Amino acid sequence: MKKILIALAALLVAAIAAALLTGESQEPGSANRGKPVDEDDLRDRRGALVDEIVFTQETDVGKVVGLIERGSHHLFAQGITNTTVFQRLRDSERIGYEEAYGSSSELTLNPVGPEFENGELNPFHVPAIREALNWLIDRRYVAQEIFGGMASPRVLPLNTAFPDYARLAAEARALELHYAHDPERAQKVISEEMRALGATLDNGRWHYQGEPVRLIVLIRTEDARKQVGDYIANLLEDTGFRVLRRYRTAQEASRIWIAGDPAAGRWHIYTGGWISTVINRDESENLSYYYTPRGRSEPLWQAYDPDPELDEISERLQRRDYATWQERQQLMTRGLELAMENSARVWLVDQINITPRAEDVELAADMAGGIAGSWLWPYTVRFRDRVGGRMVFAVPGLLTEPWNPVAGSNWMFDVMITRALDDSPLLPDPFTGLFWPQRIERAEVRVQEDVPVERTHDWLSVDTVEEIPVPPETWIDWDTGDERFVTVAEKHPEGITARTRTRVHYEADYLQHQWHDGTTFSLADVVLPWILTFTRADEDSELFDPSYLPTFEVFQRHFRGWRIVSRQPLVIDIYSDQIYPDAEAIVAARTPTAQPWHTLVPAILAERSGELAFSSNKADRLKANWLSMVAGPSLSVLERHLGSALEQQHVPYQAQLGELIEESEAVQRYNALTDWYRERGHFWVGSGPFYLHSVHAVEQAVVLRRFEDFPDPADKWLRFVQPKIPELNLDGPMMIAVDRNRPHTFQLDITYQGEPYDHEDLEAVNYLLFDGDGAPALRGRARPGDDGRWLIKLTPDQLAALGTGANSLEVAVTSHRVALPAFASHAFATIPGTTLTEETP
């Protein structure tokens, strides 16, 4: 027995030793980091700048930071909000990070009242008391102390990193100063309004009908909002209220604040939070959403009773009922003022999500969505000043749901990977949200005269006409029986018009590009996805999916047709009634995207047979598997249908696509896909800068490799790696003796990384002058000077109007290159007479 035990122990030790010896080196920085960049290499290289990316699942953010520090991992795709981890990575020399501003924190107030159904007083029924909370709360404290610097104060219902805030920077600044921390003012307003409600202050405590006024603060426990809730509760206790703190998780709290009846009095304040993973370029709808019953159908929203003017403005903004951009900005300005007076929500901070990465890793991160929300990460990721090498990305969830290009997983981290595998015709700017062309050369947007649309970039044009008739041969619907498109002439013999026509000119060689499996693009790749758009909503079709119907009906309401203007080069017209304020967004929303039709065929056949379904909902209805093109039981089904398609030389939707697909092409494509599956073990074929090399579902790893036949040079998008946020230095006299004959000039240096900021890249340089009482005295635009210098000249009359005392000059700079505005301020004193004056430099 002893011998056996000794033998077993020896075997175990030997196995462990072998495992240790054969394992990869775990030394920090030992991973393949490519080679130093050579300008020629960079120019000649196609597609991605690294050779391989391995995605792996890791949920423990603390561990990932250690792994990045150790060098075995290079990036954690999830934004972190933990201040301890943030401090650790900030102190590390081996770790860098990207910042994203998509999350925000606020206080949702219960507006029911003045009494709840239980007879208790609800002070927040009174808008003035709600408004007073803005003065009571020190947002800077919340941002710096509670969020540990991972947040910036926010006053308005506009995200401070999104374009609308930048566009309204001057107006926003004025409101922010008006609602700056002023607890005495808050106390005064609250006292007046409480007394008006019939409450009395006895021994420092508010009482109503003989009972202490009780406030229930519903505090979320999962993140820093727990401390926020405690902070607010403390403030309210100091103001004389009796406060009950109810600590709840998201689910527990949702039953109370969103699903429950606010009149029941189960809560007064809820520590809310909102998130946006894309840069929202039009936040005008926020007023309607956050302050009026139109926002949502839940009881809380139905309890909102906004001022009629706010109601009207928010509705007009929501309907985009304005003729010019200027009118919209006026509506927004007034709407923001009224929203602050209403204060059904008190905005606290915009959180900064930190995405950790190795110090020498560079890539384009989205200002709202971080790295996971960035479309450009696959085109820009690299080791600094190097090309090639392998990176390991950790994500908290991998292959969360089945992948298919029709209705597959839309989990953020799955989508992050598939973005690297596909090549979208347009890509959003990570810093402004505006789209840039990737596979199209240009676009023409034609809109009706009454449609306010703005164009920023010059790769597209916008013109307005009185009416846009839709040509009769335009495709507008799908006939499932005959398997062909229905034209406008057939469906609307009387003719129809559209509010927009978008003409998309694809790259001249678009249809010569290659898919990852070596097959060449064809027009059928563009048309088949369109057929699916319609046929999945048709009850007569075997692909009918009831869960798709509501979305399709919305689409159909504004869709007015689709027409191929030219096949070589490919030009397509899309007619629609749907409007976006940015013309670039209209093009992005309308441009058809290609899918390799031969990969869709086995999937379509599998859904028709009832074995698989594109969508989760239909899969559950059929008791079938949700179609996955990369793993699991779907693969054998797809393989079988691919075999039968090859055998029958199947051409999908023969009546429509027959002229676009020759039998020889069908055979060639099916053979290519068969080889691809045999080699890679999956059916995901794209055209992006990376191809899907292998999927290890149980081991939770996905391997991407560089697609060497990608058409673009590797450095195409590198200019988007760093957000070009203007850096400001405002200088001028500290003390001005007001002299009736003498103007004074302030200098504003706008730079980026020490270099003057291009004037063409700047959208606006606005200034605001506040007098000694903090009231806005003047606003205007700075004049451009030389070498990035801008000048603000104040005339003697303007200075005299300030009176004597301390004044403040505030500057707001907005750029075309980044949505985040930059601010600077300069305090100076005005004194009477001419005795003392600092010289203006």
Place this chain on the structure above:
Amino acid sequence: MSQFDSGRAIKWRGRFRDLRRIMLFMAMRLLALFATVVVGVYLTIVIANMGGKVDELRRVQIRMEAAEVVRADPAFFDMSSEERNELIDRQVQLEVDRLNLDQPFILRSFDYLNRAIRLDLGRAEQMHSDTGAREVSRIIVERLPATLLLFGTANLLVFFVSVFVALHLSRRYGSAMDRTMIALAPSSAAPAWFYGIFLILLFAFVAPILPAGGMVGVPPPESRWAYALDVLRHMILPVTAMFLSSIFISIYSWRTFFLIHSSEDYVEMARAKGLPSGMIERRYILRPALSPIITSFALMLIGLWSGAIILEQVFNWPGLGSLLFQAIGHRDTPVIIGSVVIFAYLLALTVFLLDILYAILDPRVRVGIKGGQS
């Protein structure tokens, strides 16, 4: 009838009576175990659904998710509020239909129970297997090998090492090694994941010679041998953590147990007769103690089924423990029930088999109609 025939008849009657008693005992035992399983599974269903309150939570969650999807999609921006709310309502209803939330929970709970008892594990409501399948059986089966590999290795190692070391110590009562083991026994108060954190810190970060987690390196090696060795490397830390957390208390327990048997008169007699110590261990100590050892072994084996939630999370091990953790997080009742009902059946079966095994191993154990007779 001759005396011989009469004797045979009595013998047959006796055997038949014994068989009848055994069958009756087994039937009653099976019935009791089945009732226990039914009650246990139903309690799980009720608890997992918080007595039906989960339905309410789920409805709220579905609505919030639908509302956020509609709010975030620019394609819906120009819809009126009424249209948008209508769209949200339709999306919510689709999900309510899919999850059958319109049916009262009490009815669904019996449906869950009925299917669970028939081992028809059905489809998960929210989750998927790692490869994308929705069948609960597949979700569980995909995770089973990883759990069996890790926990099987660790538990078998702990079991056999502790039994043999304890046997060894039982004959060296009061030795330095014995005192050391007793002193180390309280170290088992800390759970395996606690040791895991320290081991990761030491061997994955301070002296980075072993992986910090996962079942295999990234990307997984392509050759089978390299893959196997890589899995072995990834097992070292979690197995060590589990080993450290239970070996000393296990040795202490078995040592105490064996000490009781070691002091029996018949063992003293064997010693006095000068029998070899190996023979004393095997025949005089181990054999009478076999029933509890086998019970412990069997329970250890079925304990593998549940994995260990926190340990798997710490080591990012794709096993059943982390699956259960995810299922609870998603409130995916079919997956929770699936895990529990299989465990319940395995436990019931083990208890049943142990009853039989006891009778085989220990002739003193006999059954009677009314309570056990020996």
